[in-house]
Amino acid sequence: MEKTYRILIVEDDKSISDLLCMNLSVAGYHCDAAEDGKQAVQMIHGNSYDLAILDIMLPEIDGFALYEHMSTKGIPVIYLSAKTDIQSKVKGLRIGAEDYLTKPFEVLELLVRVEKVLKRNECSQNVYRMDNVAIHEKEHMVLLDGNPVELKPMEYSLLLMLVRHPNMVFSREQLLQEVWGDRYFGETRTVDNHIAILRKKLNWSEKIVTVHRVGYKLEVR
16 A cells, blocks of 8 residues: 655645645645644644645744754655745755745645655655654654654564555464564464554554454554
């Protein structure tokens, strides 16, 4: 299943925000919109995003100050601003933004740049995001609402198996074979116990679905 990227638009001009959301949604992205910096901060603490597109001249918290909040959550940033002066562009890129576009802008150009930033960050980070859970495979780190979740090695391996194959049904025997390997001779009840732990630690009681008389799947809509 192809991953659906989640993008946060922070723009106080509703017409521009609606235009961005409409075009990004048509391109296959899931979009949320915030109209000021304070609302954006609240949203990133309750959700996981693959990218943020930020205006600079925002109410409450401006786009430059907002970058620090995005950075702590590991969210790459593209600035989209009416500020065309070179000093603003340099500042935006120096503090760590992936790109900087000026208004007025061409939607097609923005879409191409969004695609490139997402691909670049996906290759470098290899991060799986499911709602408010982010799994950083390279760092062996799992975050729930931005907070670390402690998983034992087999719990983590089982989680990776599920997130790499969303909506695929696995039997208990398949999970034992793939996660625990040929040398494990225990009962399939071990899988049930580890599934129960993942459900509790990640609040995934409804996301990890029991398939009657078969096994389990990670349900992603």
